Amino acid sequence: TRSFVEQVRGIDSSYIVAGLVDKGLICERGQLDAPGRPVLFGTTDAFLRCFGLNSIEDLPEAELPNPEQMTLKETAAEEAPKTEESTV
Numbered sequence: 001t002r003s004f005v006e007q008v009r010g011i012d013s014s015y016i017v018a019g020l021v022d023k024g025l026i027c028e029r030g031q032l033d034a035p036g037r038p039v040l041f042g043t044t045d046a047f048l049r050c051f052g053l054n055s056i057e058d059l060p061e062a063e064l065p066n067p068e069q070m071t072l073k074e075t076a077a078e079e080a081p082k083t084e085e086s087t088v
Contacts, residue, residue, distance in 0.1 A: 001038040017041065025050060 005013040020026040021041075029042035043056055053059065 001032055001040060003038060 025047040031037040
């Protein structure tokens with residue numbers, strides 16, 4: 001999900017995710033069974049070709065949080081629309 005990418009990167013990733021989709025490197029693969037039903041993304045064959053991989057298993061192991069284990073509060077907070085604050 002976009003919020004999972006943001007959790008890993010620590011910053012807003014809307015633009016990055018949209019760019020990867022536009023380039024055909026990732027695509028929608030379903031929806032997470034959580035509040036707001038966030039979109040799940042997966043890699044494409046173009047991703048594998050771009051990075052010279054035969055399969056996704058060729059990627060190095062990484063210790064990443066499991067999006068299925070995010071608490072409902074975290075998921076709802078991360079999927080909520082972001083608003084800008086202004087000072088007067």
